[in-house]
Amino acid sequence: xxxxxxxxxxxxxxxxxxxxxxxxxxxxxxxxxxxxxxxxxxxxxxxxxxxxxxxxxxxxxxxxxxxxxxxxxxxxxxxxxxxxxxxxxxxxxxxxxxxxxxxxxxxxxxxxxxxxxxxxxxxxxxxxxxxxxxxxxxxxxxxxxxxxxxxxxxxxxxxxxxxxxxxxxxxxxxxxxxxxxxxxxxxxxxxxxxxxxxxxxxxxxxxxxxxxxxxxxxxxxxxxxxxxxxxxxxxxxxxxxxxxxxxxxxxxxxxxxxxxxxxxxxxxxxxxxxxxxxxxxxxxxxxxxxxxxxxxxxxxxxxxxxxxxxxxxxxxxxxxxxxxxxxxxxxxxxxxxxxxxxxxxxxxxxxxxxxxxxxxxxxx
Ligand SMILES: O=C(O)C(=O)C[C@@H](O)[C@H](O)[C@H](O)COP(=O)(O)O
Numbered sequence: 382x383x384x385x386x387x388x389x390x391x392x393x394x395x396x397x398x399x400x401x402x403x404x405x406x407x408x409x410x411x412x413x414x415x416x417x418x419x420x421x422x423x424x425x426x427x428x429x430x431x432x433x434x435x436x437x438x439x440x441x442x443x444x445x446x447x448x449x450x451x452x453x454x455x456x457x458x459x460x461x462x463x464x465x466x467x468x469x470x471x472x473x474x475x476x477x478x479x480x481x482x483x484x485x486x487x488x489x490x491x492x493x494x495x496x497x498x499x500x501x502x503x504x505x506x507x508x509x510x511x512x513x514x515x516x517x518x519x520x521x522x523x524x525x526x527x528x529x530x531x532x533x534x535x536x537x538x539x540x541x542x543x544x545x546x547x548x549x550x551x552x553x554x555x556x557x558x559x560x561x562x563x564x565x566x567x568x569x570x571x572x573x574x575x576x577x578x579x580x581x582x583x584x585x586x587x588x589x590x591x592x593x594x595x596x597x598x599x600x601x602x603x604x605x606x607x608x609x610x611x612x613x614x615x616x617x618x619x620x621x622x623x624x625x626x627x628x629x630x631x632x633x634x635x636x637x638x639x640x641x642x643x644x645x646x647x648x649x650x651x652x653x654x655x656x657x658x659x660x661x662x663x664x665x666x667x668x669x670x671x672x673x674x675x676x677x678x679x680x681x682x683x684x685x686x687x688x689x690x691x692x693x694x695x696x697x698x699x700x701x702x703x704x705x706x707x708x709x710x711x712x713x714x715x716x717x718x719x720x721x722x723x724x725x726x727x728x729x730x731x732x733x734x735x736x737x738x739x740x741x742x743x744x745x
Pocket of ligand 1: 518519521522524533534566618622623625626629703
Protein backbone atom coordinates (compact mmCIF):
# COMPACT_ATOMS: atom_id res chain seq x y z
CA UNK A 382 0.00 0.00 0.00
CA UNK A 383 1.17 3.54 -0.76
CA UNK A 384 0.33 6.60 1.33
CA UNK A 385 0.17 10.30 0.58
CA UNK A 386 -0.71 13.17 2.90
CA UNK A 387 -3.15 15.98 2.28
CA UNK A 388 -2.49 18.83 4.68
CA UNK A 389 -5.13 21.54 4.45
CA UNK A 390 -5.94 24.31 6.94
CA UNK A 391 -9.08 22.51 8.06
CA UNK A 392 -7.86 18.91 8.06
CA UNK A 393 -4.96 16.51 7.65
CA UNK A 394 -5.81 13.20 6.01
CA UNK A 395 -4.27 10.36 4.06
CA UNK A 396 -4.76 9.01 0.57
CA UNK A 397 -4.13 5.25 0.58
CA UNK A 398 -3.51 3.49 -2.73
CA UNK A 399 -4.01 -0.27 -2.60
CA UNK A 400 -5.00 -3.23 -4.81
CA UNK A 401 -7.96 -4.44 -2.74
CA UNK A 402 -10.22 -3.40 0.14
CA UNK A 403 -8.43 -5.48 2.79
CA UNK A 404 -6.87 -2.52 4.58
CA UNK A 405 -10.01 -0.39 4.61
CA UNK A 406 -11.19 -1.43 8.09
CA UNK A 407 -7.73 -1.00 9.69
CA UNK A 408 -7.49 2.42 8.01
CA UNK A 409 -10.85 3.50 9.46
CA UNK A 410 -9.86 2.10 12.84
CA UNK A 411 -6.68 4.16 12.54
CA UNK A 412 -8.78 7.35 12.42
CA UNK A 413 -9.42 6.68 16.10
CA UNK A 414 -13.03 7.85 16.03
CA UNK A 415 -15.82 5.86 17.55
CA UNK A 416 -18.37 6.08 14.72
CA UNK A 417 -21.94 5.27 15.78
CA UNK A 418 -23.09 3.94 12.36
CA UNK A 419 -21.91 3.63 8.74
CA UNK A 420 -23.80 4.81 5.63
CA UNK A 421 -22.41 3.70 2.29
CA UNK A 422 -23.68 5.89 -0.57
CA UNK A 423 -23.26 4.61 -4.13
CA UNK A 424 -25.09 4.69 -7.46
CA UNK A 425 -27.03 1.86 -9.06
CA UNK A 426 -24.00 0.88 -11.21
CA UNK A 427 -21.57 0.62 -8.29
CA UNK A 428 -23.94 -0.83 -5.66
CA UNK A 429 -24.13 -4.31 -7.27
CA UNK A 430 -20.34 -4.34 -7.75
CA UNK A 431 -18.93 -3.18 -4.41
CA UNK A 432 -21.51 -2.00 -1.86
CA UNK A 433 -22.05 -5.46 -0.28
CA UNK A 434 -18.31 -6.01 0.17
CA UNK A 435 -17.90 -2.64 1.88
CA UNK A 436 -20.98 -3.11 4.10
CA UNK A 437 -19.75 -6.56 5.16
CA UNK A 438 -16.30 -5.20 6.00
CA UNK A 439 -17.80 -2.31 8.02
CA UNK A 440 -20.13 -4.69 9.88
CA UNK A 441 -16.97 -5.84 11.68
CA UNK A 442 -17.17 -2.66 13.78
CA UNK A 443 -20.31 -4.03 15.43
CA UNK A 444 -22.34 -0.89 14.70
CA UNK A 445 -25.31 -0.43 12.32
CA UNK A 446 -24.38 -0.36 8.63
CA UNK A 447 -26.66 0.88 5.86
CA UNK A 448 -26.46 1.12 2.09
CA UNK A 449 -27.98 4.04 0.18
CA UNK A 450 -28.32 3.76 -3.60
CA UNK A 451 -29.20 6.55 -6.01
CA UNK A 452 -29.62 6.63 -9.83
CA UNK A 453 -26.29 7.05 -11.66
CA UNK A 454 -25.12 9.93 -13.84
CA UNK A 455 -24.41 13.65 -13.68
CA UNK A 456 -28.06 14.22 -14.64
CA UNK A 457 -28.99 12.96 -11.18
CA UNK A 458 -26.49 15.09 -9.26
CA UNK A 459 -29.33 17.33 -8.17
CA UNK A 460 -31.54 18.43 -5.30
CA UNK A 461 -34.07 15.63 -5.63
CA UNK A 462 -31.36 12.95 -5.31
CA UNK A 463 -29.95 14.86 -2.32
CA UNK A 464 -33.40 14.87 -0.77
CA UNK A 465 -33.57 11.07 -1.11
CA UNK A 466 -30.11 10.73 0.49
CA UNK A 467 -31.10 12.97 3.45
CA UNK A 468 -34.30 10.95 3.82
CA UNK A 469 -32.37 7.66 3.91
CA UNK A 470 -29.93 9.06 6.49
CA UNK A 471 -32.82 10.11 8.74
CA UNK A 472 -34.69 6.81 8.30
CA UNK A 473 -31.51 4.86 9.03
CA UNK A 474 -30.85 6.83 12.21
CA UNK A 475 -27.65 8.63 11.17
CA UNK A 476 -26.46 10.98 13.91
CA UNK A 477 -23.57 13.37 14.47
CA UNK A 478 -21.14 10.51 15.11
CA UNK A 479 -22.07 8.56 11.99
CA UNK A 480 -19.68 8.05 9.08
CA UNK A 481 -20.78 8.52 5.48
CA UNK A 482 -18.86 6.46 2.94
CA UNK A 483 -18.82 7.91 -0.59
CA UNK A 484 -18.36 4.86 -2.83
CA UNK A 485 -18.06 5.37 -6.59
CA UNK A 486 -17.21 8.06 -9.10
CA UNK A 487 -17.23 11.83 -8.96
CA UNK A 488 -21.00 12.12 -8.74
CA UNK A 489 -21.18 9.80 -5.69
CA UNK A 490 -18.25 11.60 -4.07
CA UNK A 491 -19.71 15.06 -4.67
CA UNK A 492 -23.17 14.14 -3.40
CA UNK A 493 -22.22 11.93 -0.45
CA UNK A 494 -19.64 14.57 0.50
CA UNK A 495 -22.27 17.31 0.30
CA UNK A 496 -24.65 15.21 2.41
CA UNK A 497 -21.83 14.90 4.98
CA UNK A 498 -21.13 18.64 4.81
CA UNK A 499 -24.74 19.58 5.52
CA UNK A 500 -26.43 16.75 7.44
CA UNK A 501 -26.76 17.90 11.08
CA UNK A 502 -24.48 20.84 10.07
CA UNK A 503 -21.65 18.50 9.11
CA UNK A 504 -20.58 14.94 9.88
CA UNK A 505 -17.56 12.82 8.92
CA UNK A 506 -17.14 11.01 5.61
CA UNK A 507 -14.54 9.06 3.70
CA UNK A 508 -14.03 8.70 -0.03
CA UNK A 509 -13.70 5.31 -1.75
CA UNK A 510 -13.35 6.40 -5.38
CA UNK A 511 -13.86 3.63 -7.94
CA UNK A 512 -13.35 5.52 -11.23
CA UNK A 513 -10.06 6.81 -12.57
CA UNK A 514 -11.37 10.39 -12.54
CA UNK A 515 -12.49 10.24 -8.92
CA UNK A 516 -9.29 8.45 -7.82
CA UNK A 517 -6.97 11.09 -9.21
CA UNK A 518 -9.07 14.21 -8.88
CA UNK A 519 -12.55 14.62 -7.44
CA UNK A 520 -12.13 12.53 -4.25
CA UNK A 521 -9.24 14.75 -3.10
CA UNK A 522 -9.64 18.28 -1.81
CA UNK A 523 -13.10 18.42 -0.29
CA UNK A 524 -15.09 20.02 -3.11
CA UNK A 525 -18.62 18.67 -2.63
CA UNK A 526 -21.90 19.70 -4.18
CA UNK A 527 -24.59 19.32 -6.78
CA UNK A 528 -25.71 20.88 -10.04
CA UNK A 529 -28.76 23.14 -9.99
CA UNK A 530 -30.93 24.22 -12.90
CA UNK A 531 -28.19 22.79 -15.12
CA UNK A 532 -25.44 24.94 -13.56
CA UNK A 533 -22.50 22.74 -12.76
CA UNK A 534 -21.52 22.41 -9.06
CA UNK A 535 -23.28 25.70 -8.34
CA UNK A 536 -24.41 24.60 -4.86
CA UNK A 537 -21.85 23.05 -2.57
CA UNK A 538 -19.38 23.25 0.27
CA UNK A 539 -15.73 22.61 1.01
CA UNK A 540 -15.73 19.62 3.35
CA UNK A 541 -12.61 17.48 3.59
CA UNK A 542 -12.90 13.70 3.97
CA UNK A 543 -11.29 11.79 6.85
CA UNK A 544 -9.60 9.45 4.39
CA UNK A 545 -9.37 8.65 0.68
CA UNK A 546 -9.04 4.91 0.03
CA UNK A 547 -8.18 3.97 -3.56
CA UNK A 548 -8.43 0.34 -4.65
CA UNK A 549 -6.92 0.28 -8.15
CA UNK A 550 -8.54 -3.12 -8.85
CA UNK A 551 -11.88 -1.31 -9.25
CA UNK A 552 -10.57 0.05 -12.56
CA UNK A 553 -10.96 -3.46 -14.01
CA UNK A 554 -14.76 -3.09 -13.91
CA UNK A 555 -14.75 0.49 -15.18
CA UNK A 556 -16.31 1.05 -18.63
CA UNK A 557 -13.64 2.05 -21.17
CA UNK A 558 -15.22 5.46 -21.83
CA UNK A 559 -15.07 6.32 -18.12
CA UNK A 560 -11.39 5.34 -18.01
CA UNK A 561 -10.70 7.60 -20.99
CA UNK A 562 -12.63 10.41 -19.33
CA UNK A 563 -10.37 10.12 -16.25
CA UNK A 564 -7.30 10.44 -18.49
CA UNK A 565 -8.37 14.03 -19.26
CA UNK A 566 -7.86 15.06 -15.62
CA UNK A 567 -4.52 13.26 -15.56
CA UNK A 568 -3.32 15.06 -18.69
CA UNK A 569 -4.56 18.28 -17.05
CA UNK A 570 -2.32 17.62 -14.02
CA UNK A 571 0.69 17.23 -16.29
CA UNK A 572 -0.23 20.37 -18.23
CA UNK A 573 -0.51 22.59 -15.16
CA UNK A 574 2.36 21.28 -13.06
CA UNK A 575 4.75 18.72 -14.48
CA UNK A 576 6.36 18.56 -17.93
CA UNK A 577 8.19 15.31 -17.06
CA UNK A 578 4.84 13.73 -16.19
CA UNK A 579 3.56 14.80 -19.63
CA UNK A 580 6.55 12.98 -21.21
CA UNK A 581 5.69 9.92 -19.09
CA UNK A 582 2.08 9.96 -20.32
CA UNK A 583 3.32 10.10 -23.91
CA UNK A 584 5.89 7.34 -23.45
CA UNK A 585 3.80 4.95 -21.39
CA UNK A 586 0.50 5.33 -23.23
CA UNK A 587 0.26 1.72 -24.38
CA UNK A 588 0.94 0.35 -20.91
CA UNK A 589 -1.53 2.82 -19.35
CA UNK A 590 -4.22 1.76 -21.79
CA UNK A 591 -3.44 -1.90 -21.16
CA UNK A 592 -4.00 -1.19 -17.42
CA UNK A 593 -0.44 -2.28 -16.60
CA UNK A 594 -0.45 -2.35 -12.82
CA UNK A 595 2.95 -0.76 -12.23
CA UNK A 596 2.46 2.13 -14.67
CA UNK A 597 -1.12 2.72 -13.58
CA UNK A 598 -0.12 2.91 -9.92
CA UNK A 599 2.73 5.38 -10.59
CA UNK A 600 0.38 7.49 -12.68
CA UNK A 601 -2.36 7.53 -10.04
CA UNK A 602 0.17 8.37 -7.33
CA UNK A 603 1.69 11.23 -9.32
CA UNK A 604 -1.71 12.75 -10.07
CA UNK A 605 -2.81 12.40 -6.42
CA UNK A 606 0.45 14.08 -5.39
CA UNK A 607 -0.10 17.04 -7.73
CA UNK A 608 -3.72 17.40 -6.68
CA UNK A 609 -2.96 17.20 -2.97
CA UNK A 610 -0.13 19.74 -3.23
CA UNK A 611 -2.32 22.29 -4.98
CA UNK A 612 -5.18 21.73 -2.53
CA UNK A 613 -2.90 21.84 0.52
CA UNK A 614 -1.64 25.28 -0.55
CA UNK A 615 -5.08 26.77 -1.27
CA UNK A 616 -7.90 24.75 0.24
CA UNK A 617 -10.79 27.08 -0.61
CA UNK A 618 -9.64 28.32 -4.02
CA UNK A 619 -8.67 31.84 -3.08
CA UNK A 620 -5.91 31.67 -5.69
CA UNK A 621 -3.90 28.92 -7.33
CA UNK A 622 -6.31 26.05 -6.70
CA UNK A 623 -8.14 27.49 -9.70
CA UNK A 624 -5.26 26.16 -11.84
CA UNK A 625 -6.97 22.76 -11.44
CA UNK A 626 -9.70 24.31 -13.57
CA UNK A 627 -7.47 24.18 -16.69
CA UNK A 628 -9.87 23.11 -19.46
CA UNK A 629 -12.87 23.38 -17.14
CA UNK A 630 -14.05 26.91 -17.98
CA UNK A 631 -15.09 25.98 -21.51
CA UNK A 632 -15.42 22.32 -20.42
CA UNK A 633 -18.19 23.01 -17.90
CA UNK A 634 -19.96 25.30 -20.38
CA UNK A 635 -19.93 22.53 -22.99
CA UNK A 636 -21.03 19.92 -20.44
CA UNK A 637 -24.07 22.00 -19.58
CA UNK A 638 -24.93 22.96 -23.16
CA UNK A 639 -24.73 19.29 -24.14
CA UNK A 640 -27.19 18.63 -21.32
CA UNK A 641 -24.66 16.31 -19.62
CA UNK A 642 -24.78 13.82 -22.53
CA UNK A 643 -20.98 13.93 -22.80
CA UNK A 644 -18.73 12.70 -20.00
CA UNK A 645 -17.00 15.28 -17.82
CA UNK A 646 -13.51 14.30 -19.00
CA UNK A 647 -14.57 14.51 -22.65
CA UNK A 648 -15.74 18.09 -22.11
CA UNK A 649 -12.57 18.93 -20.19
CA UNK A 650 -10.53 17.54 -23.10
CA UNK A 651 -12.23 19.91 -25.54
CA UNK A 652 -11.89 22.68 -22.95
CA UNK A 653 -8.14 22.03 -22.74
CA UNK A 654 -7.78 22.37 -26.51
CA UNK A 655 -9.57 25.74 -26.24
CA UNK A 656 -7.38 26.70 -23.25
CA UNK A 657 -4.25 25.84 -25.26
CA UNK A 658 -5.45 28.14 -28.07
CA UNK A 659 -6.13 30.90 -25.53
CA UNK A 660 -2.71 30.33 -23.96
CA UNK A 661 -1.13 30.83 -27.38
CA UNK A 662 -3.23 33.96 -28.01
CA UNK A 663 -2.33 35.54 -24.70
CA UNK A 664 0.97 34.25 -23.46
CA UNK A 665 2.81 32.83 -26.41
CA UNK A 666 2.26 29.17 -25.48
CA UNK A 667 4.34 27.52 -28.22
CA UNK A 668 2.26 26.06 -31.09
CA UNK A 669 4.39 22.90 -31.00
CA UNK A 670 3.35 22.33 -27.37
CA UNK A 671 -0.31 22.94 -28.20
CA UNK A 672 0.11 20.33 -30.92
CA UNK A 673 1.65 17.88 -28.42
CA UNK A 674 -1.37 18.33 -26.15
CA UNK A 675 -3.79 17.74 -29.01
CA UNK A 676 -1.87 14.62 -30.10
CA UNK A 677 -1.83 13.22 -26.57
CA UNK A 678 -5.56 13.77 -26.01
CA UNK A 679 -6.27 12.15 -29.36
CA UNK A 680 -3.97 9.20 -28.63
CA UNK A 681 -5.89 8.51 -25.41
CA UNK A 682 -9.15 8.58 -27.36
CA UNK A 683 -10.40 11.92 -26.06
CA UNK A 684 -12.44 14.31 -28.25
CA UNK A 685 -10.93 17.55 -29.55
CA UNK A 686 -14.10 19.26 -30.73
CA UNK A 687 -17.78 19.39 -29.89
CA UNK A 688 -20.62 18.75 -32.32
CA UNK A 689 -23.79 20.84 -32.59
CA UNK A 690 -22.76 23.92 -30.62
CA UNK A 691 -21.78 27.44 -31.59
CA UNK A 692 -18.82 29.39 -30.22
CA UNK A 693 -21.24 32.18 -29.26
CA UNK A 694 -23.40 29.89 -27.12
CA UNK A 695 -20.34 28.54 -25.28
CA UNK A 696 -19.03 32.10 -24.82
CA UNK A 697 -22.30 33.19 -23.16
CA UNK A 698 -22.21 30.17 -20.91
CA UNK A 699 -18.69 31.04 -19.66
CA UNK A 700 -20.19 33.82 -17.55
CA UNK A 701 -21.81 31.22 -15.26
CA UNK A 702 -18.39 29.87 -14.28
CA UNK A 703 -17.59 30.19 -10.56
CA UNK A 704 -14.26 31.88 -11.39
CA UNK A 705 -16.14 34.74 -13.06
CA UNK A 706 -16.41 37.80 -10.81
CA UNK A 707 -18.73 40.45 -12.14
CA UNK A 708 -18.08 40.28 -15.86
CA UNK A 709 -14.42 39.32 -15.58
CA UNK A 710 -13.68 35.91 -17.04
CA UNK A 711 -10.77 33.99 -15.49
CA UNK A 712 -8.99 31.17 -17.31
CA UNK A 713 -6.33 28.74 -16.14
CA UNK A 714 -3.75 28.85 -18.95
CA UNK A 715 -0.24 27.58 -19.70
CA UNK A 716 3.01 29.36 -20.53
CA UNK A 717 4.59 26.00 -21.31
CA UNK A 718 3.59 22.41 -20.67
CA UNK A 719 3.90 22.05 -16.89
CA UNK A 720 3.82 25.79 -16.21
CA UNK A 721 0.39 27.33 -15.64
CA UNK A 722 -1.06 30.66 -14.50
CA UNK A 723 -4.39 32.42 -14.04
CA UNK A 724 -5.45 34.93 -16.65
CA UNK A 725 -7.98 37.44 -15.35
CA UNK A 726 -9.92 39.55 -17.79
CA UNK A 727 -7.11 40.21 -20.24
CA UNK A 728 -8.39 38.19 -23.19
CA UNK A 729 -10.75 39.96 -25.58
CA UNK A 730 -14.11 38.59 -26.65
CA UNK A 731 -12.71 38.18 -30.16
CA UNK A 732 -9.75 36.11 -28.90
CA UNK A 733 -12.04 33.89 -26.84
CA UNK A 734 -14.50 33.41 -29.69
CA UNK A 735 -11.66 32.53 -32.04
CA UNK A 736 -10.35 29.88 -29.63
CA UNK A 737 -13.84 28.46 -29.14
CA UNK A 738 -14.44 28.39 -32.88
CA UNK A 739 -11.50 26.03 -33.22
CA UNK A 740 -13.18 23.45 -31.02
CA UNK A 741 -16.53 23.51 -32.82
CA UNK A 742 -16.81 20.40 -34.95
CA UNK A 743 -18.41 22.20 -37.89
CA UNK A 744 -15.16 24.19 -38.23
CA UNK A 745 -12.98 21.12 -38.67
O1 LIG B 1 -10.56 20.33 -7.09
C1 LIG B 1 -10.57 21.34 -7.80
O2 LIG B 1 -10.35 22.47 -7.36
C2 LIG B 1 -10.85 21.24 -9.24
O3 LIG B 1 -11.06 22.25 -9.90
C3 LIG B 1 -10.88 19.90 -9.87
C4 LIG B 1 -11.76 19.79 -11.08
O4 LIG B 1 -11.16 18.82 -11.90
C5 LIG B 1 -13.15 19.29 -10.74
O5 LIG B 1 -13.90 18.98 -11.88
C6 LIG B 1 -13.95 20.22 -9.89
O6 LIG B 1 -15.06 19.57 -9.38
C7 LIG B 1 -14.42 21.45 -10.59
O7 LIG B 1 -14.66 22.36 -9.61
P1 LIG B 1 -15.53 23.65 -9.82
O8 LIG B 1 -15.25 24.44 -8.61
O9 LIG B 1 -15.08 24.33 -11.05
O10 LIG B 1 -16.94 23.19 -9.92
